[in-house]
Amino acid sequence: MTLLVILLPAPLRADAPPAAEPAPLAWLLSPDGLAVAQRGSSAASALPAADTVVAVAPAEAVAWHRPTLPKAPANRLRAALGGVLEDQLLTDDEDVHLALAPKPVAGTPVWVAALHKPWLRSQLERLAAAGRVVDRLVPALAPQLEAGAPPTGHFHGPAEIDTDASLHLAWCDADSAANLPLAGGLARALLADWQARGTTWTATPAAAAPAERWLGAPVAVRNDADQALAAVRAPWNLLQFDLAPRHRGSLAAGNLWRTLMGPAWAPARWGLAALVVVQVVGLNLLAWQQRNALEQQRAAQLALLRQAHPQVRAVLDAPLQMQRETAALRSAAGVPGDDDFETLLQATAAAWPEGQPPAAQLRFEPGRLSLPGAGWAPPQIDALRQRLAALGWGLAQSDGRLVISKAGPAPAAAAVQTASTTPTRP
Numbered sequence: 001m002t003l004l005v006i007l008l009p010a011p012l013r014a015d016a017p018p019a020a021e022p023a024p025l026a027w028l029l030s031p032d033g034l035a036v037a038q039r040g041s042s043a044a045s046a047l048p049a050a051d052t053v054v055a056v057a058p059a060e061a062v063a064w065h066r067p068t069l070p071k072a073p074a075n076r077l078r079a080a081l082g083g084v085l086e087d088q089l090l091t092d093d094e095d096v097h098l099a100l101a102p103k104p105v106a107g108t109p110v111w112v113a114a115l116h117k118p119w120l121r122s123q124l125e126r127l128a129a130a131g132r133v134v135d136r137l138v139p140a141l142a143p144q145l146e147a148g149a150p151p152t153g154h155f156h157g158p159a160e161i162d163t164d165a166s167l168h169l170a171w172c173d174a175d176s177a178a179n180l181p182l183a184g185g186l187a188r189a190l191l192a193d194w195q196a197r198g199t200t201w202t203a204t205p206a207a208a209a210p211a212e213r214w215l216g217a218p219v220a221v222r223n224d225a226d227q228a229l230a231a232v233r234a235p236w237n238l239l240q241f242d243l244a245p246r247h248r249g250s251l252a253a254g255n256l257w258r259t260l261m262g263p264a265w266a267p268a269r270w271g272l273a274a275l276v277v278v279q280v281v282g283l284n285l286l287a288w289q290q291r292n293a294l295e296q297q298r299a300a301q302l303a304l305l306r307q308a309h310p311q312v313r314a315v316l317d318a319p320l321q322m323q324r325e326t327a328a329l330r331s332a333a334g335v336p337g338d339d340d341f342e343t344l345l346q347a348t349a350a351a352w353p354e355g356q357p358p359a360a361q362l363r364f365e366p367g368r369l370s371l372p373g374a375g376w377a378p379p380q381i382d383a384l385r386q387r388l389a390a391l392g393w394g395l396a397q398s399d400g401r402l403v404i405s406k407a408g409p410a411p412a413a414a415a416v417q418t419a420s421t422t423p424t425r426p
Helices: 074-084 117-129 186-196 208-215 224-233 248-260 263-308 318-332 341-351 378-390
Strands: 003-007 025-030 038-042 052-057 063-065 096-100 112-116 136-139 152-156 168-172 177-181 200-203 362-365 368-372 393-398 401-406 417-419
Touching: 003 224, 025 224, 052 117, 052 224, 074 096, 096 117, 112 117, 136 224, 152 208, 152 224, 168 186, 177 186, 200 208, 248 263, 263 318, 341 362, 341 368, 341 378, 341 401, 378 393, 378 401
Parallel strands: 003 052, 052 136, 152 200
Antiparallel strands: 003 025, 025 038, 063 112, 096 112, 152 168, 168 177, 362 368, 362 417, 368 401, 393 401
């Protein structure tokens, strides 16, 4: 999943003349959000394609406020925020874009980012016109979201630094975030307190030497690309309210997909893949065992058939052929089976209700004996059914006839034999 990170240029000062044409955009391309595969600077139309596009707002473009989040419905929250920050904003409300920190809770203090909306909208529209729709907007400098985390200070400046006065210090902790020029006295006045709090100091390669002179201590070198990727990995997204993407469902699904495909979830993905492989191997092993057991059962049935009936040469269905051969031996010995007329007639006679006259017509087919249902009252039918059930037989009604058969699945139908007889008693 490729990631395109675009470093937005800082807004022009109010007294600066307008640029003749847009400045090139610095960008970097990352395969996983951790390492930089490619970086460069180009016009918006020449930016490389990527699965996800994230824009980074420079530190000087974002002002931070910490009001108490008003309790208002989502469609009125922006207006409520504007009312709370009315005295702190230095421009008209319609020219300010506000964005909340991740997971805000109503009624508690929350960090709110304020940006110049015309500048931000122009940057987003410029990228969208070039086919690079921004999925997220993150701040290059933001207050730390984890309470108790050590403060950080990052020295940065132009590519060619002539004097220490051209340096800026981006400093943040859980209670503030500020981008201060070293030319003024505020940063020097706060330096002692920052050092006493164990601040972690970093600097861009060009700013490292002058930063060490100003600080009087060594600093770790961290280039703009690493700084930008660290900002992208933070949970911020300043595209909120009227600048939020319209398709929130697809955006949420896309954000979830990017999160799951990110480096932090790599162990979980490998574990899930291993689990799937184990499941597939286990299912195949179980299927092989069941297939082997089935083959053994079929072989045992075949051996039993050939042992009991050696005259059978070709075996197509061992259980069915065993049943047929056994039935043939029983018929040859004169022993009636469950499907024979004598057995069904005997069961019917044993269950015949007292006082019921003999049946006038019987109809037989292998495994089934039916007699007319005319003249049978429902209590008599229920009594016959209960007596047959006690003997292991069942009684059904079909087309005005009472059908007696062995309880359970009915045997296959065969040729119908009709016996027109009037027995003294079945």
